[in-house]
Amino acid sequence: MRLTQGCFSFLPDLTDDQIRAQVQYAIDNGWAVNIEFTDDPHPRNTYWEMWGLPMFDIRDAAAVMMEFTECRKVYGDRYIRISAFDASHGWESVKLSFIANRPKEEPGFDLRRTEGAGRSIRYTTHAYAAQRPQGPRYTSS
Amino acid sequence: MTALPNAISEPPATIDLQEEFAELGVDEVLKALDAELVGLVPVKTRIREIAALLLVERARQKLGLASEPPTLHMSFTGNPGTGKTTVALRMADILHRLGFVRRGQLVSVTRDDLVGQYIGHTAPKTKEVLKKAMGGVLFIDEAYYLYRPENERDYGQEAIEILLQVMENQRGDLVVILAGYAERMERFFTSNPGFRSRIAHHIDFPDYRDDELLAIGEKILAEQNYRLSEAARAALGRYIVARKAQPHFANARSIRNALDRARLRQANRLVAGSAGRRVTAEALMTIEAEDVLASRVFAQAATTEASHG
Numbered sequence: 001m002r003l004t005q006g007c008f009s010f011l012p013d014l015t016d017d018q019i020r021a022q023v024q025y026a027i028d029n030g031w032a033v034n035i036e037f038t039d040d041p042h043p044r045n046t047y048w049e050m051w052g053l054p055m056f057d058i059r060d061a062a063a064v065m066m067e068f069t070e071c072r073k074v075y076g077d078r079y080i081r082i083s084a085f086d087a088s089h090g091w092e093s094v095k096l097s098f099i100a101n102r103p104k105e106e107p108g109f110d111l112r113r114t115e116g117a118g119r120s121i122r123y124t125t126h127a128y129a130a131q132r133p134q135g136p137r138y139t140s141s
Numbered sequence: 142m143t144a145l146p147n148a149i150s151e152p153p154a155t156i157d158l159q160e161e162f163a164e165l166g167v168d169e170v171l172k173a174l175d176a177e178l179v180g181l182v183p184v185k186t187r188i189r190e191i192a193a194l195l196l197v198e199r200a201r202q203k204l205g206l207a208s209e210p211p212t213l214h215m216s217f218t219g220n221p222g223t224g225k226t227t228v229a230l231r232m233a234d235i236l237h238r239l240g241f242v243r244r245g246q247l248v249s250v251t252r253d254d255l256v257g258q259y260i261g262h263t264a265p266k267t268k269e270v271l272k273k274a275m276g277g278v279l280f281i282d283e284a285y286y287l288y289r290p291e292n293e294r295d296y297g298q299e300a301i302e303i304l305l306q307v308m309e310n311q312r313g314d315l316v317v318i319l320a321g322y323a324e325r326m327e328r329f330f331t332s333n334p335g336f337r338s339r340i341a342h343h344i345d346f347p348d349y350r351d352d353e354l355l356a357i358g359e360k361i362l363a364e365q366n367y368r369l370s371e372a373a374r375a376a377l378g379r380y381i382v383a384r385k386a387q388p389h390f391a392n393a394r395s396i397r398n399a400l401d402r403a404r405l406r407q408a409n410r411l412v413a414g415s416a417g418r419r420v421t422a423e424a425l426m427t428i429e430a431e432d433v434l435a436s437r438v439f440a441q442a443a444t445t446e447a448s449h450g
Contacts, residue, residue, distance in 0.1 A: 055272060057273055058273055058275060059276050060276025060277070060314065062275040062311065063272035063275040063276075064272075066268075066272065066275070066311070
């Protein structure tokens, strides 16, 4: 099951040139670009790990692409997203976020139903990948 | 991006270099360089040559003749105050206009900005600087300090390795300009042969002649709406000769500092003599001979002469 979070996730995967163009757009708007990665794809998992620090004072997307390539070398089997943070007063929030790298196989989510009082049902989702311990979740073995 | 098949984006058959030259505004930058920088004839010639080379390279790219981006890394050697930083700034502009760097910013750094203080500190620091400079020009002032042979545990070597790697692999993304005094840079290159082979253009900045320094002085003052009186001009000429004979002479920078001190004395003189009088704009603008002649340099020159004779 294809994970759909952030921008462009219903489109085919972005090519490197397209990623570069998006990053340049963020930089031209004065947003700080971050690279984050995770192997827990749950939609409520907001705490992705950061690859390095947010890149505040760069001018060209080549710098981000350099870091992104490095990150992909190490965590190519996980989800990597690129987000752009607008630090200007009144916004101070992420303005653009998209998945730039995803594992080869995405096992998807398991829907669990919990029966409560009076036939009520509560639903939760669990990523199949997250059933394995952190780290080797997406390595095919 | 360039997924179009060749049949559609057929390269043009001919290119008018002059038109290209004028259109890009490179000529303006070069003219401004000629007009605003005094002297430095060999440097200006060399930059013109590089600009011409890049223009041709660009035309070749358009006609589909060139494949790789050219190596543009440079080294500027010369004594202090000979205009290396100023020229580097212009160089960034020229490269940007010709499209060899995408953004055209100049990031000026020294050893402190690249080399860390403890293990594991250097690589992130150097990378940070490189990232800032991507799409523009990285100017490393006094680059020979990066290499310290007397300390084998020095972290400079690590910064050098990262620099070399990026200079080689990301030639299209940034241009590195190394600057420093000629003989120390020479030693730096002999101990780091990797650098020499990755640098395409070595430009030597000559020292200024006395009359050029005087012209620079007047230019600096004119920018700040000051001017020299006739006597002050002669005094400054004598000052330059005397200052040159003394140690730590830093060409245009010494002149700038001397003029800053002259302005200080002029201000002092005007305030001291202002009791019961109004000053004119003329007086506020003019630096008199006494402002220049009060310099310590003349006193020292006199004592050395006295001790010699």
